[in-house]
Amino acid sequence: MPVCxxxxxxxxxxxxxxxxxxxxxxNYMTIYVIQGYNYDSNVYLVTGRKSTIIDCGTGLxxxxxxxxxxxxxxxxxxxxxxLTHEHYDHCGGVKKMIEMIGSRPVIFAHQLxxxxxxxxxxxxxxMLGGKMPKISVDxxxxxEEQLIIGDDSYLCIHTxxxxxxxxxxxxxxxxxxxSGDTVFSNGSFGRTDFPGGSTQKxxxxxxxxxxxxxxxxxxxxxxxxxxxxxxxxxxxxQNIKMYG
Numbered sequence: 001m002p003v004c005x006x007x008x009x010x011x012x013x014x015x016x017x018x019x020x021x022x023x024x025x026x027n028y029m030t031i032y033v034i035q036g037y038n039y040d041s042n043v044y045l046v047t048g049r050k051s052t053i054i055d056c057g058t059g060l061x062x063x064x065x066x067x068x069x070x071x072x073x074x075x076x077x078x079x080x081x082x083l084t085h086e087h088y089d090h091c092g093g094v095k096k097m098i099e100m101i102g103s104r105p106v107i108f109a110h111q112l113x114x115x116x117x118x119x120x121x122x123x124x125x126x127m128l129g130g131k132m133p134k135i136s137v138d139x140x141x142x143x144e145e146q147l148i149i150g151d152d153s154y155l156c157i158h159t160x161x162x163x164x165x166x167x168x169x170x171x172x173x174x175x176x177x178x179s180g181d182t183v184f185s186n187g188s189f190g191r192t193d194f195p196g197g198s199t200q201k202x203x204x205x206x207x208x209x210x211x212x213x214x215x216x217x218x219x220x221x222x223x224x225x226x227x228x229x230x231x232x233x234x235x236x237x238q239n240i241k242m243y244g
Contacts, residue, residue: 030150031176033224034068037061039128041090041220044178047073048150053081053105054169054178055220059093060130066100080106082147084180084220085166086113087194088122088132095133108147110158111140113165141167154178159209161202162190168209175215177229183209184219187235199243206237 032045040057043065051073057065069075078101083091086109094117098104109117114137116122122132143158147169154169159182169178181190182205189206192199210233217229225232 031218032068032072033218034065036089036221037064039089040065040093041181042218042222042224043093044218045069045072045078046150048152050080050148050150051078052149053078053097054149054218055084055090055180056081056093056097058089058125058128058130059096059133060128062093062096062100065093066096069100075100076102078105080108080149082149082169083107083109083113083117083137084168084178085110085163086116087163087181088125088128088130090180090220091117091135092122092125092130092132094135098135106138107135108139108141109137110165110167111142112160113137113163113167114140116165143167157208159202159205161192161198161200161205163194164196166190166205170212170214172213175213175229176218177209177212177214177216177233178218179209179220181220182206183217183233183236184221185217185223185225185232187232187239188222189236189240190220199240203237203240206233206240209233210237 030047034043036042040061041055043057044054046052120132120134125132141156145156146153152171154171157168159166159168162181166180166182183189192202214229217225
């Protein structure tokens with residue numbers, strides 16, 4: 001069983017183990033992590049000039065997420081939501097997140113993810129007894145864009161493989177990567193056996209990530225990494241090459 005920690009204003013040891021729904025706040029970047037519960041993705045809140053939510057979970061446990069967000073900020077100050085890909089466990093909760101905010105934030109997703117998000121398509125949602133909301137995407141990304149998240153600029157990196165529309169978000173100054181379901185801690189990587197998945201494309205995407213200087217890794221599920229992100233990404237690359 002993992003040890004449950006709530007860390008405030010502290011850089012932590014790698015990796016961090018959290019109980020679902022707990023929060024980490026980092027003094028130097030104001031990134032808050034709400035650990036995913038059950039099938040939910042991790043939800044990230046980055047505060048600052050452009051307060052941003054990255055991924056929204058399924059929506060089935062939105063009340064838990066909202067209660068944590070309200071401990072941190074007034075939801076009405078959140079200006080944008082970025083979806084790392086089109087799967088229900090990351091974007092099923094976007095409609096409830098918009099309702100919590102109380103006004104329409106700017107919604108970002110890759111252009112290939114946007115197609116399914118706007119149609120509200122998800123077999124996985126039906127399996128869980130949920131429903132994929134139909135949400136219009138305001139900013140349809142291609143990759144290589146610079147996005148302001150909080151107070152920092154992040155490069156949007158298109159990383160297909162888990163899905164066609166996967167993206168990662170990279171800040172060079174803080175050496176930080178939000179990786180969605182492309183890579184996880186401890187050498188894990190996203191599944192490719194869902195419709196639209198491609199092992200070879202994921203190998204290429206993770207290889208691309210090994211070229212960046214990454215210390216802090218914030219994946220779509222499970223534990224975050226601070227301090228040695230490159231080691232985890234290189235391990236993921238070695239593992240998926242054997243898998244492929």
